[in-house]
Amino acid sequence: GLYRCRGGRGNPVYYTEDTSNRPVVTLYPNWSEIYRGETITVRCEIHGGDTEWDYEWETNSMIKAPNQNEYRIRSASSSNSGNYRCKGRMKSSQHETTEWSDSVTLTVSDNEPRPVLTVSPSWLSPGASVTLNCEVEHASAGWSFYWYKAVPDLSEKSSSYELLPDGSGTAQDSYIIHGQTHTAGYVCRAGRGDPEYHTDHSQPKFVWSAGQLVSVLSPDRVQHFTSDSVSLTCEGNFTEWRVRKFSEDGRLYSDCRRMTGSTCDINTSKSDTAVSAVNITVQNDGNGPILVSPVHPVTEGASVSLSCSLRTQQILSNVFFYHNDKLIQNDPRGELKISAVSKSDEGFYKCQYSGRESAQSWMSVKHISLLNHQLSILLFASCRAT
Incomplete structure (x- = not known):
């Protein structure tokens, strides 16, 4: 038959649980959240002894588990979510059962994970x-x-x-x-x-890389107001040009609307956040400020100035400047000057004036050793050509 023991001590007596083969429910794989369509196994394990068991499941999920030690869900859905517990019944003596296991919660999300x-x-x-x-x-x-x-x-x-x-x-x-x-x-x-x-x-x-091309933006800043006119000029030893507009997620929108030689004239609109070897960000808040920041990467060791501007006023004072969402300057000058740029200055910048924030723009820093390396390659190629 089935034997058990337990221990007790104290007055009144405190008892341990007995040594019956209490089952344990495990999930495999044991992930905190399962997504719709994944495969998951709910397993009932009874440790100790060589007894053969029949299994019984209890769950509040919409789909009931079969009376087996393992329930394999090949394509999970939210209807499988719930608490699961099990117990065992001896095949040789159907009236002898284990206790119920502790419950284990299975959560299946109908959301599709997007990396x-x-x-x-x-x-x-x-x-x-x-x-x-x-x-x-x-x-x-x-x-x-x-x-x-x-x-x-x-x-x-x-x-x-x-x-x-x-x-x-x-x-x-x-x-x-x-x-x-x-x-x-x-x-x-x-x-x-x-x-x-x-x-x-x-x-x-x-x-994004300009490669052999140089793209000149006028006005020379990343952020612009709606209805601003912006010109993008491509410079390089080529006779034919094509300027294309991409969204930030890389979707191609259109060719340049008006191309004059190597210059593309753009009237910015509310929906424009375009990239074409340079970034263009449009301020949707007509009363909000824009950050005046460099279009192209700044060379390590060079100086740079960032400022804040409204549509009606070129330079502002009493401006808050943020680097990667951390306040770095607030003084009456209204200008953020970095005398010698380092790699640590790279990141997102934004400004705040009278409670209104600009969009944030990325300022990239070029490593000077890399520029010297590129220059040495050019010089070497020139010597070889000579």
Whole structure:
């Protein structure tokens, strides 16, 4: 038969639980949240002895578990969410049962996880390394990562994705691209489980590079007011030009509306946040300020000034300046001066005036050693040509 023991002490007597084979419910994999479509196994384990058991489940989920020691859910949905507990009944003596196990909660989310890709740096010094980072909710819970290059199809105004070398199912949530020289877009996605469940692709993120071209923006600032006129001029030894407008997520919108030689004239609108070798951000708040910041990366060691402007007034005073959302200056000058820029000055900047904030813009810093390296390559190429 089935034997048990327990211990007690004190007055009144305090008893331990007896040594019956109390079952334990486990989830495999044991993730805090399961997404719709994933495979999950709910298992009832009874430790000790060689007894053969029949199993009974109790759950408040909409779908009842079969009377087996293992309940495999091949495509989970929110109807599987609930508390699960089990007990065992001896096959040789049906009246002998274990106690109920403790309950385990299974949570299945109908939300589809969407990975978020970040690229650093977002503005490229040709030849530098680019780091991609892919983040998913509960990223530590078993995800592996897939890395792709977004290849624009200009005729279809869309992109196709090509797997990067060794970019299939990496354990690390980061991927480094060495020697990047041109503008390129990237996406990532994540997978986990057996069979493997895949997330959707992330929104594309682009690393922007002027390459051999120089793009001059007039007025020379990143942020603009609605209805401003902006001119983008491409400089380089080419006879034909094409300027295209992309959204921040890399979607192609259109060619330049009015092209005169190598200059594209743009009337900014409320929806314009465009990138075409330079970033353009439009202030939607007609009474709010804009941050006046450099369009192109600042060379390490150089000086730079940031200021705040309204549509009706060029330079303001009593302005708050923020770097990566941290207040760094508030004084009557209304100008943020950095006498010798370092890599630590790179990041997002914004200004605040009379309780209204500008949009934030990224200021990129070029490493001077990389510039010297590029110059030495040019000199070497010139000597070879000579």
